[in-house]
Amino acid sequence: MERFAENAFLPKFYEDQTRFAFPLEMSFLADRYQQLSDDIAQYDLFKDFVVSDYHISKSLTFAKVTLPEDEFNLYRKFFNVIYKEMQQPDCYVYLYQNTERLIQNIKKRGRDYEQHIQENYLEKINEGYVSFIKSHPEMKVKVIDISDMDFVKKRADYIEILKQII
Numbered sequence: 001m002e003r004f005a006e007n008a009f010l011p012k013f014y015e016d017q018t019r020f021a022f023p024l025e026m027s028f029l030a031d032r033y034q035q036l037s038d039d040i041a042q043y044d045l046f047k048d049f050v051v052s053d054y055h056i057s058k059s060l061t062f063a064k065v066t067l068p069e070d071e072f073n074l075y076r077k078f079f080n081v082i083y084k085e086m087q088q089p090d091c092y093v094y095l096y097q098n099t100e101r102l103i104q105n106i107k108k109r110g111r112d113y114e115q116h117i118q119e120n121y122l123e124k125i126n127e128g129y130v131s132f133i134k135s136h137p138e139m140k141v142k143v144i145d146i147s148d149m150d151f152v153k154k155r156a157d158y159i160e161i162l163k164q165i166i
Contacts, residue, residue, distance in 0.1 A: 026078070056079075095161070103122065
């Protein structure tokens with residue numbers, strides 16, 4: 001699971017996106033790289049696969065939405081160096097949720113600093129994921145719309161998602 005709760009820039013970003021977007025995105029890039037590197041290093045050769053709830057490419061999707069063009073271009077230079085070092089997944093599974101459902105989940109999660117996230121920001125993130133998928137036709141991607149599912153509380157929804165993945 002992605003570690004993000006201890007990111008000191010996240011609450012600051014929601015207060016002042018312009019000022020804190022670049023340090024936030026750089027800190028996420030460093031954290032994601034470190035966590036994925038650690039996880040892969042601990043990979044058990046006797047297991048068939050590794051499952052992660054994110055990939056480092058997520059960082060580029062968010063940065064493209066949050067950063068102005070000049071900062072994004074600088075960020076992308078760092079990202080490209082790190083991206084070349086990362087093992088690429090055999091398959092991406094994108095659990096899509098519409099904006100309305102994302103907002104409901106954010107409200108339910110209850111983090112104070114997230115409660116005023118704008119719908120257009122979430123729409124841009126969703127569009128960023130779709131754009132990333134479309135711009136990499138060589139990737140094996142399974143998109144599952146979970147907007148009307150609750151795989152945490154409803155076992156049937158969880159089983160349905162597993163069936164679609166397998």
